Amino acid sequence: MKKSYLILGASGLVGSNVLNELLAHDQVGQVTVLVRTPLQLTHPKLTQVRTDFTDLSALDSIGPVDALFCCIGTTRKKTPDLVQYKAIDYGITLAVATYAKAHGCKQIHLVSSVGANSKASNFYLKIKGEVEEGIQALGIERCFIYRPSMLIGARNESRPAEKLGQLLTPIFDVFTFGGRYHSICASKLAQSMVRNAMQAHATSRILFYKDFL
Numbered sequence: 001m002k003k004s005y006l007i008l009g010a011s012g013l014v015g016s017n018v019l020n021e022l023l024a025h026d027q028v029g030q031v032t033v034l035v036r037t038p039l040q041l042t043h044p045k046l047t048q049v050r051t052d053f054t055d056l057s058a059l060d061s062i063g064p065v066d067a068l069f070c071c072i073g074t075t076r077k078k079t080p081d082l083v084q085y086k087a088i089d090y091g092i093t094l095a096v097a098t099y100a101k102a103h104g105c106k107q108i109h110l111v112s113s114v115g116a117n118s119k120a121s122n123f124y125l126k127i128k129g130e131v132e133e134g135i136q137a138l139g140i141e142r143c144f145i146y147r148p149s150m151l152i153g154a155r156n157e158s159r160p161a162e163k164l165g166q167l168l169t170p171i172f173d174v175f176t177f178g179g180r181y182h183s184i185c186a187s188k189l190a191q192s193m194v195r196n197a198m199q200a201h202a203t204s205r206i207l208f209y210k211d212f213l
Helices: 013-024 057-062 082-102 123-137 160-174 186-198
Strands: 003-008 028-035 046-050 067-070 107-111 142-146 205-207
Touching: 003 013, 003 057, 003 082, 013 028, 013 186, 028 057, 046 057, 067 082, 067 186, 082 107, 082 123, 107 123, 107 186, 123 142, 142 186
Parallel strands: 003 028, 003 067, 028 046, 067 107, 107 142, 142 205
Antiparallel strands: none
């Protein structure tokens, strides 16, 4: 039986790659994306649910999903208010994951960050750590947490600092010796996520650079 998948953050760098991977996979029957603004994409497998994330009842019409891919994320430039920032990264992610579990979701794939720690002094890493703990506390049968370092790929939005970082990354990567701080192409990370979702016997774990390969 072909599976049904739900993506949170399908317009982002990783989420858009996950979407492409799922739509091209012959074991996938339906892919539902939650969006504020509809994607400029049509596909027989794709269902777009428009929402402002204050009310997720629109999901009732799609029925149960086999797995949820959480790829949502904002930036301090786009969301300078820290309360609002947490409401997006933590609040929306946990709300959708809780809803998905209640509708039969058996596995979740969460994009986090290397260094994520709920006790970190760095706000970004602290929020990522809190999201991880919140997701794990839901008790979903299979939970995969991905902790990439620098993500390589073209974004729809302008991020000058990140663009500069991507240019310098090949130099930095030499000194990571293939460790967890090595950069990863968003497309490769997405392939890893979909690959794990398709493996019936894969178990919950936290994954780093070498695991993505």
